[in-house]
Every structure is written in structure tokens, then in C-alpha cells.
Amino acid sequence: MAFELTQDYLDLLIDAIETHDDDFLRQAMDELYPADMAALLYEFPTDEYAQYIIAILDEETAAQVINNLAPNWREDFLKAFSTETIAQFISYLDSDDAADILNEQPTRTKEEVLALLEDREKARYIIDLLHYEEDTAGGLMAKELVKANIKWTVTQTVDEIRRQAEKVEKVNSVYVVDDNNVLRGRVSLKKIVLSRVSTKVADIYEDDVVSVDSHQSAEEVADIMQRYDLESVPVVNVNGRLLGRITIDDIVDVITEQAEQDRQAMTGLSGGIEEDDTVWASVKARLPWQIIGMAGGLLAAWLTDMIGKPVLGAVGALAYFMTLIAGTGGNVGVQSSSVILQSLASPSVVEQSVIRRLLKVFSIGMLNGALLSMVLFLVIYGATRDLKLSIVVSISILAVVLLASFMGTVTPLVLDRFGVNPAVASGPFITTANDLLGLTVYFFTAKLLYSL
Amino acid sequence: MAFELTQDYLDLLIDAIETHDDDFLRQAMDELYPADMAALLYEFPTDEYAQYIIAILDEETAAQVINNLAPNWREDFLKAFSTETIAQFISYLDSDDAADILNEQPTRTKEEVLALLEDREKARYIIDLLHYEEDTAGGLMAKELVKANIKWTVTQTVDEIRRQAEKVEKVNSVYVVDDNNVLRGRVSLKKIVLSRVSTKVADIYEDDVVSVDSHQSAEEVADIMQRYDLESVPVVNVNGRLLGRITIDDIVDVITEQAEQDRQAMTGLSGGIEEDDTVWASVKARLPWQIIGMAGGLLAAWLTDMIGKPVLGAVGALAYFMTLIAGTGGNVGVQSSSVILQSLASPSVVEQSVIRRLLKVFSIGMLNGALLSMVLFLVIYGATRDLKLSIVVSISILAVVLLASFMGTVTPLVLDRFGVNPAVASGPFITTANDLLGLTVYFFTAKLLYSL
Numbered sequence: 011m012a013f014e015l016t017q018d019y020l021d022l023l024i025d026a027i028e029t030h031d032d033d034f035l036r037q038a039m040d041e042l043y044p045a046d047m048a049a050l051l052y053e054f055p056t057d058e059y060a061q062y063i064i065a066i067l068d069e070e071t072a073a074q075v076i077n078n079l080a081p082n083w084r085e086d087f088l089k090a091f092s093t094e095t096i097a098q099f100i101s102y103l104d105s106d107d108a109a110d111i112l113n114e115q116p117t118r119t120k121e122e123v124l125a126l127l128e129d130r131e132k133a134r135y136i137i138d139l140l141h142y143e144e145d146t147a148g149g150l151m152a153k154e155l156v157k158a159n160i161k162w163t164v165t166q167t168v169d170e171i172r173r174q175a176e177k178v179e180k181v182n183s184v185y186v187v188d189d190n191n192v193l194r195g196r197v198s199l200k201k202i203v204l205s206r207v208s209t210k211v212a213d214i215y216e217d218d219v220v221s222v223d224s225h226q227s228a229e230e231v232a233d234i235m236q237r238y239d240l241e242s243v244p245v246v247n248v249n250g251r252l253l254g255r256i257t258i259d260d261i262v263d264v265i266t267e268q269a270e271q272d273r274q275a276m277t278g279l280s281g282g283i284e285e286d287d288t289v290w291a292s293v294k295a296r297l298p299w300q301i302i303g304m305a306g307g308l309l310a311a312w313l314t315d316m317i318g319k320p321v322l323g324a325v326g327a328l329a330y331f332m333t334l335i336a337g338t339g340g341n342v343g344v345q346s347s348s349v350i351l352q353s354l355a356s357p358s359v360v361e362q363s364v365i366r367r368l369l370k371v372f373s374i375g376m377l378n379g380a381l382l383s384m385v386l387f388l389v390i391y392g393a394t395r396d397l398k399l400s401i402v403v404s405i406s407i408l409a410v411v412l413l414a415s416f417m418g419t420v421t422p423l424v425l426d427r428f429g430v431n432p433a434v435a436s437g438p439f440i441t442t443a444n445d446l447l448g449l450t451v452y453f454f455t456a457k458l459l460y461s462l
Numbered sequence: 463m464a465f466e467l468t469q470d471y472l473d474l475l476i477d478a479i480e481t482h483d484d485d486f487l488r489q490a491m492d493e494l495y496p497a498d499m500a501a502l503l504y505e506f507p508t509d510e511y512a513q514y515i516i517a518i519l520d521e522e523t524a525a526q527v528i529n530n531l532a533p534n535w536r537e538d539f540l541k542a543f544s545t546e547t548i549a550q551f552i553s554y555l556d557s558d559d560a561a562d563i564l565n566e567q568p569t570r571t572k573e574e575v576l577a578l579l580e581d582r583e584k585a586r587y588i589i590d591l592l593h594y595e596e597d598t599a600g601g602l603m604a605k606e607l608v609k610a611n612i613k614w615t616v617t618q619t620v621d622e623i624r625r626q627a628e629k630v631e632k633v634n635s636v637y638v639v640d641d642n643n644v645l646r647g648r649v650s651l652k653k654i655v656l657s658r659v660s661t662k663v664a665d666i667y668e669d670d671v672v673s674v675d676s677h678q679s680a681e682e683v684a685d686i687m688q689r690y691d692l693e694s695v696p697v698v699n700v701n702g703r704l705l706g707r708i709t710i711d712d713i714v715d716v717i718t719e720q721a722e723q724d725r726q727a728m729t730g731l732s733g734g735i736e737e738d739d740t741v742w743a744s745v746k747a748r749l750p751w752q753i754i755g756m757a758g759g760l761l762a763a764w765l766t767d768m769i770g771k772p773v774l775g776a777v778g779a780l781a782y783f784m785t786l787i788a789g790t791g792g793n794v795g796v797q798s799s800s801v802i803l804q805s806l807a808s809p810s811v812v813e814q815s816v817i818r819r820l821l822k823v824f825s826i827g828m829l830n831g832a833l834l835s836m837v838l839f840l841v842i843y844g845a846t847r848d849l850k851l852s853i854v855v856s857i858s859i860l861a862v863v864l865l866a867s868f869m870g871t872v873t874p875l876v877l878d879r880f881g882v883n884p885a886v887a888s889g890p891f892i893t894t895a896n897d898l899l900g901l902t903v904y905f906f907t908a909k910l911l912y913s914l
Contacts, residue, residue: 043670043672043690045689045690045691046689168655168656171652171655171656172656175652175656180634180650180652180693181650181651181652182632182634182651182693198632198633199633199634199651199652199655200623200627200632200633200651202655203620203623203651203654203655204620204623204624204627218495220495235714236711236714236715236718237497237498238495238497239497239711240711241632241634241693241709241710241711257693258693258710258711258714259688259691259692259693259710261714262687262688262710262713262714262717263688265714265717265718265721266688266717266721269717269718269721269724270804272721272725273724273725273728273800273803273804274800276725276728276729276800277728277796277797277799277800289822289825289826289829290829292801292826293826293829293830293833296794296797296826296830297830297833297834299793299797300790300793300794300797300830300834300863301834301837303789303790303793304786304790304834304837304838304859306786306789307783307785307786307787307789307790308786308838308841308842310782310785310786310789311782311783311785311786314781314782314785315782318782322778322781323778326774326775329766329774329781329784330762330763330766330767330770331759331763332781332784332785333759333762333763333766333784333785333788333897333901334756334758334759334760334762334763335759336785336788336789337755337758337759337762337788337792337893337894337897338752338755338756338759340789340792341751341752341755341890341893342748342752344729344890345729345748345751345752347729348725348726348728348729349744351725352722352725370741373741374741374744374745374748377741377742377745378745378748378749378752381745381749382749382752382753382756385753385756386756386760389760390760407756411752438793438796441789441793442789445785445789449785
């Protein structure tokens with residue numbers, strides 16, 4: 011079912027644009043969903059082609075396509091359109107999407123579009139939404155929803171649905187409020203369909219509805235909607251008054267973005283890089299972490315010179331195992347931090363005590379290190395018949411595994427406490443730190459055992 | 463809003479279970495959602511406590527709690543209940559959840575439970591679902607849905623909704639089929655609420671509904687639902703006949719699991735490890751990749767002995783930069799593969815040619831490598847005043863960055879082509895391979911430039 015485009019078809023479309031074959035284009039677009047058209051627009055050689063396509067679409071479809079564009083691209087793309095046209099597009103969108111698009115635009119465009127909107131209720135909705143932080147429940151919610159007073163009957167509620175029908179595209183639930191607009195519960199559309207028209211809302215509504223506060227973070231909202239399998243969640247203010255609702259499709263985007271950010275943090279890429287970015291943008295996203303990695307490498311060289319020199323001078327073979335020691339430190343640290351990351355992402359309901367956590371990490375590290383250490387001893391002794399060397403390397407590995415397990419556990423917890431994305435703890439910075447730690451332990455162990 | 467439990471409260475509950483204070487327990491559970499109760503059950507010292515809680519709940523709530531348990535835990539947990547009781551639980555669940563739970567059980571339990579189900583239609587539904595692969599649209603779908611014949615009126619449709627109301631918990635759309643059960647489209651509940659009872663379904667249904675085939679993979683379904691912002695999607699067979707529907711909450715789980723698996727693959731953990739697993743399970747999940755990493759380290763040692771020995775013997779300082787070279791290779795490789803991973807996860811609609819891709823990777827690698835190489839030259843020359851050493855290390859870095867960019871790009875593409883999760887390309891295996899590659903390049907460059 012998913013739409014896929016061939017280069018040949020794209021060439022056909024480009025031809026049609028150049029020869030102004032609008033009939034062909036309209037027919038082609040008629041077979042696509044707005045999300046597919048949006049994906050298609052990126053592929054044209056210049057923005058003018060994409061703008062040509064937007065211009066031949068009916069306004070509502072054009073609005074949906076624009077709504078599906080990637081924000082950073084859309085910001086520039088819309089510059090080709092007059093504020094009047096942008097206002098037309100906005101008038102077809104829900105308040106949350108409208109607010110997102112306007113937030114990308116310069117203040118002047120934003121204000122002109124808001125002034126031009128014929129639907130004043132929508133304009134008020136959008137202005138209201140512009141106040142909320144982007145990554146909070148308030149920033150995610152739409153103002154469009156259907157609500158019913160708890161004193162109403164089903165007939166009155168159906169009338170309200172009819173009144174709102176054009177404005178609220180997807181209706182799953184009707185939210186129930188009291189005279190002060192305080193959220194009391196919800197009624198499903200299914201129940202409304204199946205109830206007699208004279209039934210009171212008060213008799214059929216569910217009162218144990220899950221809601222979120224407007225200041226809660228997007229991640230918290232995602233966690234709650236996921237935990238309770240919700241399709242939409244009402245947003246309330248501190249007094250329990252109903253402000254808006256968040257639908258699951260917006261939350262799916264939050265979850266995907268979160269995963270993407272975590273991965274980028276783990277692999278040491280900065281700032282939302284994508285494959286089709288320019289060469290220079292790609293280099294810029296990669297360099298910072300590579301430089302940190304290199305600085306780590308230089309520090310390792312300095313460390314070797316300072317602490318390692320006498321040991322390496324005395325026992326040249328020790329140099330052979332530097333990569334192994336540093337690498338194992340890095341690997342173990344990343345694994346430990348990954349486990350902690352996961353438990354930070356879906357926290358257990360009971361807070362684990364830090365001491366219990368660390369004791370467990372220590373046991374895992376001991377067992378892990380002991381096993382690796384034994385294997386290593388046998389392999390190295392088997393290959394070199396050098397007992398002292400085998401002992402030095404295998405004891406170092408045990409120490410390195412223990413230390414790296416500890417660092418890998420503590421670092422994400424500390425970062426999280428200070429509000430830094432703990433996923434960076436699986437990234438090059440921590441890997442490099444663990445590399446260095448490993449080498450230091452190695453050289454000191456060697457010094458000690460060789461009595462240098 | 464999210465539920466959090468203190469150790470004190472848990473102790474209270476444990477006390478209440480030990481003194482059989484069922485009233486207190488029922489009251490406490492009354493304040494929780496099933497998802498929270500499920501999370502709570504993990505925290506009791508033994509399964510018997512958890513089973514006690516399940517036993518005092520009404521059957522429907524108990525069924526929901528069991529539905530929310532983690533599959534690996536649930537499998538054992540249910541052993542304490544008779545097949546009659548399990549059949550009771552199952553009778554309250556949707557066919558997709560019921561099939562998942564039964565699939566975890568031994569064949570004998572599965573068959574007994576199916577035989578005991580009073581609702582024969584549900585039993586047929588479940589048996590039907592057991593045939594599908596877990597990670598396909600068929601394995602995700604529920605059989606419960608409301609459908610209307612295209613010839614019906616709104617009244618007939620509402621009657622059908624009433625008939626199905628008990629069985630289908632969440633109704634957003636009514637699917638429209640013809641006499642052969644071929645999917646023709648959908649009608650939203652909103653439209654049904656707002657239409658006259660004599661209206662024909664044929665006059666109000668939307669015919670451009672997105673559907674998925676039963677054999678499509680869970681990831682494809684997730685991609686489609688996300689792209690088109692769907693709350694539910696109908697599943698059809700090859701002849702277009704309506705088989706079931708998938709709701710977004712199941713897809714959110716797929717997306718989250720996918721992200722989790724990718725992260726585990728990237729950090730070298732095998733098999734869904736979690737922080738509260740036993741020490742031994744944790745060690746088992748970590749060891750395989752640590753051993754691979756160690757094998758890599760030993761290979762590095764061997765490599766150093768075979769190729770590096772003469773160089774290191776002649777210029778001892780070369781040993782100092784082994785960690786830097788190996789580390790940079792690893793870092794660059796992981797970054798490149800991460801960018802490719804991302805574009806594999808959300809593919810562009812136009813297939814990029816492999817040659818264009820590689821040319822770009824080459825440009826990025828060149829620019830990146832040249833910059834790092836220059837910085838490195840300046841730092842090392844500044845510190846050592848050794849021109850030859852500075853040249854050897856900085857030329858090696860350029861070569862390593864180029865090679866690692868190339869490997870990091872090609873490996874995930876090749877793995878993906880062969881159906882292996884490409885996320886492992888950011889994992890320890892590839893990092894280790896890049897480490898070794900880096901060292902080899904380093905030693906050969908040194909050999910060449912020192913004419914050894």
C-alpha cells in the first residue's frame with residue numbers, strides 16, 4: 011500500500027510542470043494522499059516545481075500537504091506564498107498544526123496571517139496555543155474538541171457534535187464538563203449512538219478519565235498514553251479546566267523523534283542530521299564528537315608517555331594489549347549505560363535504592379570480569395607462555411570491567427539528574443573516558459606487578 | 463497523573479495480603495488502572511502475592527491486568543491458575559490479546575482453554591489468529607470490528623453497532639464491505655451520528671481508505687499508520703476481503719520495541735535484557751559481545767606483533783597513537799552507519815543510486831578526514847617537533863576516516879539486503895572491525911613512510 015516513486019515517474023511530472031500540463035498533474039495528484047505528495051515535493055530539483063504543484067491543488071489538499079512537510083523545509087518553502095494564501099491554508103488546519111506552522115514563520119508573517127483569518131475562533135485558538143512551550147502537553151494539544159455539559163441530554167450533545175462537526179475532524183469521545191468547564195469525564199461516540207435521545211449525559215459518562223496537565227512534558231504525555239493505551243487525552247489546567255486534547259498521532263511522532271535523538275546522541279552526531287543533508291552539514295554534525303574522540307586519543311598518547319613509558323620500555327609486549335584494554339573498557343561502559351537508559355525510559359513503579367542498584371552492578375561486573383579475565387589468561391598464556399604478562403593483562407581486564415560497569419551505570423543517572431539527555435552516556439564522550447580509564451588501570455597494574 | 467508507588471505503600475499491601483485484609487486490598491486496587499496494577503505485581507517478593515491480588519479482583523479487571531503483564535513473566539505467572547480460570551480471563555479480552563497470551567502457553571493449555579471458551583465466535587477468532595506470524599499485520603490484528611454492508615441504511619448499521627457493542631470496545635469507524643466481504647471503504651461514527659436514519663451507507667462512506675495486507679510486516683504497518691496519521695487500519699487478504707483491524711496502541715508498542723531492539727543491537731546486548739533481570743541473565747546478555755570485542759583486541763595484539771613489531775621497534779612513539787587511530791576508526795564508522803540506519807528507517811520516496819550515495823560519503827570522509835588530519839598534524843608536531851611522526855599519524859588518520867566512512871555506510875546496507883537488523887552495524891562487532899582496519903592502515907603507512 012505504501013507509495014513508492016520511480017525516477018521515471020518523477021521525470022514525467024517534471025516534464026508536465028515544464029509544459030504546464032495541469033490536467034495530467036491534477037490526475038496524478040488525485041491518486042496520492044497528502045503525506046505522499048509532501049514526500050514527493052522534496053524530490054523536485056528546485057522549490058519552484060514544488061510550489062507549482064501546490065498551486066494547482068485545491069486549497070484544502072494543499073493545506074494538508076503543507077501540514078505534512080518537514081518543518082525546517084516548510085519555513086523557507088512558504089516564503090513563496092502571500093500571507094493571504096498562507097492564511098487560506100491555515101484556515102483548513104487544526105489549531106495545533108496551525109500554531110506549529112506559524113511558530114516557524116517570522117513574527118510579522120505570523121501576525122499578518124492571524125489578522126487575516128476569517129474564522130476568529132480559530133485565530134483565538136491559535137494565539138492561545140502560541141503561548142505554550144513546544145515540548146509540553148500545551149504545545150501538543152489542539153483546541154478543537156467536542157464537549158458536553160454534564161446536565162445535557164444526548165440530543166443536546168448530538169446537536170453540539172453537529173455544530174462542531176466541520177471544525178473537529180476526528181471525534182472519538184465527547185468530553186464532559188461542568189458549568190465551570192472543569193473536566194468531569196468522557197462519553198464515547200459508541201455510547202451516544204446506542205443511547206436514547208432523552209438519556210442524560212450524567213447517566214452514561216465515565217468519570218475515571220485520564221487527563222494531563224498543560225505543563226507536563228511531551229515525554230510524560232507519551233508515557234501516559236502508551237501505558238493506558240489511549241487514543242486521545244484531554245489537557246487541563248491547574249484548576250482542572252478543560253483546555254484541549256492531544257491525539258495519539260502527535261504522540262507517535264514524539265516517540266519516534268525521541269528514539270531518533272537518543273540514537274544520534276549515542277553515535278555522536280549533533281543536531282538532527284539526515285542522509286540527504288549537504289556534505290558540509292554532514293561534516294559539521296560529525297566533527298564535534300570526532301574531535302572529542304581525537305582529543306581522547308591524544309590524551310591516551312600523553313598518558314602512555316607519562317605513566318606507560320617505563321612499563322612499555324621494560325616490557326614491549328604490553329603495548330600489544332593497549333587496544334584490547336581500552337576497547338573492552340569502552341564496550342562494557344556502553345552496555346551498562348544502555349541498561350540504565352532503558353530503565354530510565356520506562357521506570358519501574360517502585361524506586362530502586364541506589365545502593366541496591368550499585369551492588370547489583372558490582373556483582374554483574376565481578377562475574378563478567380572474572381569470566382573474561384579467565385579466558386584472557388588462558389589465551390595469552392597459551393600463546394606467549396609468559397606467566398607475568400598473562401597475569402598483568404588478565405588482572406587489568408578484571409579491574410577495567412568493574413570500573414567501566416560502575417561508570418556506565420552512574421554516568422547516565424547523574425546526567426539524568428542534571429537534566430542532560432542520558433543517551434549521550436552511550437556516546438563517544440563516555441566511551442573515550444572509559445578508554446582512558448582502562449589504559450590508566452592497565453599501566454598502574456603493570457607497574458605494580460612488574461615492580462617498576 | 464502517572465501512578466507512582468512508594469516502598470511504604472508496597473509494604474502496607476504486603477501486610478494486607480499476609481493478614482488477608484481483602485477489603486483494604488480491594489479498595490486500594492479500586493484506585494488503580496489495570497496497567498498500574500500490572501506494574502505493581504512485579505514488585506511483590508514472590509508470585510504468590512501477585513496471584514493473591516489477581517484472585518480478589520473481579521474477573522474483567524483481572525483479565526485486563528493479565529493483559530498488561532510482560533509476556534515473559536506472564537507465561538510462568540499463569541501456571542498458578544486453572545485452565546478454567548484462564549478461559550474466564552480470555553473471554554474478557556479482544557481476540558488479538560487473547561491469541562498473544564495463548565501463544566505463550568504450552569499447546570495443551572492452549573487447546574484446553576480454547577475448548578472451554580463459551581463464546582464460540584471468539585474461539586474461532588482466536589484459532590484463526592494463531593495461524594499468523596507474530597510480526598505481521600495478521601499477527602497484530604484483532605478480529606473484533608464493526609462492519610456494514612454497502613447496501614445497508616444507517617439504521618441497519620446502528621443495529622449492527624448495537625449487536626457488536628459488547629464485543630468491540632473501541633469503535634471509531636465502521637468498515638464498509640460488499641456481499642463478498644471485500645473492503646470498500648469506511649464511515650466514521652461521527653458521520654453516522656449526524657446522518658438521518660434512512661440514509662444509505664453507500665451515500666456517506668469514504669472509498670479511499672488505506673488498508674494493509676495480512677502478510678505485511680509490523681514495521682511496514684507502523685510506517686503506514688504513522689505516515690497517514692491513522693488511528694486504526696483494516697487488514698485484508700490477497701482478494702481484498704476484510705480480515706480484521708489493527709489499532710494504533712498496538713503499533714505504538716511495535717515502534718517502541720523496535721527502538722529498544724535497535725539500541726540493544728547498537729550497544730551489544732543480546733536478547734531483551736532489562737535492569738531487573740537476574741545477575742546471571744545480565745551477564746549472559748553482555749558476554750557474547752564482550753567476547754567478540756576481546757577477540758578483536760587479541761587480533762589487534764596479533765596484528766601488532768605481525769605487522770607492527772618492526773615499526774614499533776624502530777619508532778617506539780608510534781605505540782602511543784594506537785588507541786587514537788583505533789578509536790577514531792570506530793567512532794567514524796558508527797557515525798556513518800547511524801546516518802544510513804536513519805534513512806533505512808524512513809526511506810525517501812525516490813531510491814537514491816548507490817553510486818551517488820557512495821560519492822557523497824566519499825566527499826564527507828575526505829573533508830572530515832582532511833580537517834582532523836590537519837588538526838592532528840599541528841598538535842603532534844607542536845608537542846613532539848617530530849616531522850616524520852606527525853606526517854605518519856596524520857596521513858593514517860585521513861586514510862582511516864575515509865575507510866571507516868565507507869565501511870560504516872556499506873555494512874548496514876549489506877546487512878539490510880540480507881535481512882539482518884542493520885542496527886548491529888553500530889554495534890561492537892563493526893566497531894571492533896573498524897579498530898582493526900585502523901591499526902592495519904596505520905602500521906602499513908608507517909612502514910611505507912619510514913621505509914621499513
